[in-house]
């Protein structure tokens with residue numbers, strides 16, 4: 001009798017340990033934001049082979065990934081980083097709260113780009129043209145794409161512009177926004 005109780009207790013306890021150890025033992029709001037980040041990570045990764053031109057573009061899948069990123073960025077992301085939530089096991093740097101403007105701007109920029117990707121989901125890759133005249137259409141789009149990328153560091157490309165861009169152009173801007181925030185606000 002006694003033995004049975006002990007065994008059950010041990011199994012129960014180890015179950016708790018396993019779930020608490022995901023994300024280095026994070027709980028509460030820290031775990032919530034890590035989960036959101038992981039979801040975005042999967043969404044971005046799921047698009048890599050398409051963006052590299054290795055498999056055909058699937059606009060429905062691109063749209064779904066864009067929506068997942070959209071749901072976990074912007075104000076939703078910002079609210080998951082309240083002041084004082086940067087202690088171990090979080091990798092969030094104190095810089096987030098010393099001057100939250102840049103952090104918040106990157107979170108908002110990501111959401112705008114996610115909406116842009118949703119709208120650009122049916123567009124071809126850079127250098128591909130929908131009509132078949134590779135040279136003309138492709139290089140024009142590249143031209144405007146590059147121009148917008150250049151401008152995006154100062155101000156954001158607006159949604160209408162993003163919707164016209166090659167789909168991998170918007171995708172690249174998203175990937176850059178993830179790394180821009182991580183390199184400044186996430187510890188190694």
Ligand code: HEC
Pocket residue numbers: 023030033034035037038040041042044069077089090091092093103104106107110174175177178179181182185186
């Ligand atoms: C506004 C800043 C910001 C943006 C934008 C951002 N992240 Fe993060 N990300 C963070 C911070 C800060 C952490 C560390 C959170 C913690 O440990 O508390 C993090 C953590 C992560 C993690 C690790 C989660 C874990 O389980 O520990 C992944 C994966 C991730 N981000 C993916 C992404 C992807 C993909 C994007 C872009 C689509 C993105 N992030 C955009 C700030 C950002």
